[in-house]
Amino acid sequence: RWGSEALGDSVAQLHAFYYNKPADILTYDRNPKSMAYMERGDTYYHAAIFGGTWENVQRLAESCYLGIMTDKRNEVEALWHDESHLNKYFWIHKPSKVLSPEYCWATEVGYRRDLHFPRLVWAEKQYGILRT
Numbered sequence: 001r002w003g004s005e006a007l008g009d010s011v012a013q014l015h016a017f018y019y020n021k022p023a024d025i026l027t028y029d030r031n032p033k034s035m036a037y038m039e040r041g042d043t044y045y046h047a048a049i050f051g052g053t054w055e056n057v058q059r060l061a062e063s064c065y066l067g068i069m070t071d072k073r074n075e076v077e078a079l080w081h082d083e084s085h086l087n088k089y090f091w092i093h094k095p096s097k098v099l100s101p102e103y104c105w106a107t108e109v110g111y112r113r114d115l116h117f118p119r120l121v122w123a124e125k126q127y128g129i130l131r132t
Contacts, residue, residue, distance in 0.1 A: 001119055008097025010056045012090050013049035016101040016109050016122065029084040033076045035067035036084035041091050047083035048104045048122065052096070063089045 018026050021044075028038035051057060064085040071078060078084035101109075105118035 001117070002103070006051070006097070006099055006103065008095070009052050010060075010093065010095040011049075011051040011097045011099065012043075012045040012086075012095035013099040013103045014101045015044045015046040016104065016106040018044035019101045019109075019112075027079060028087060029079040031076065031079070033071075033074060034078045034084070035070045035076075036078035036088045038088055038091055041087065043090070043098070045083075045087055045090050045095075045098075046101070046104055047080075047086045049099060049120075050086065050095075059093075060086070060089050 023040065023042060026041055026044040028041050028044070029036040030039075031037055050060065052060075064082055067085040067088065068078070068082065080087075100115065101112075102115050102118050104120045104122050105115070106122040108124075
């Protein structure tokens, strides 16, 4: 179930694996050769769920695309690919609405007392197949 509570000018979702974790363990791209490089950050977002006005989504998509293509030309790949670029974008351009991890929950994380209704359950990626 999703409703109007998920709408906003610029929408990001907290990553289930890094929800309420200390900033020093968030997995930002630490490679200074990557356009997604971040020395530090404050929140880690999940690239599966984002949104906003079409203008803001277009700016986000263009920024991520340009970063990925620059990395590709420089033979660099960000740690978490598009998600690393999305986190860099939202570090610079804070979202106006931040959704709880319930909007894309990972059952591997387990039960959390403060999260009551997973709205979408995350499917595990088959990296062995996807990256061959």
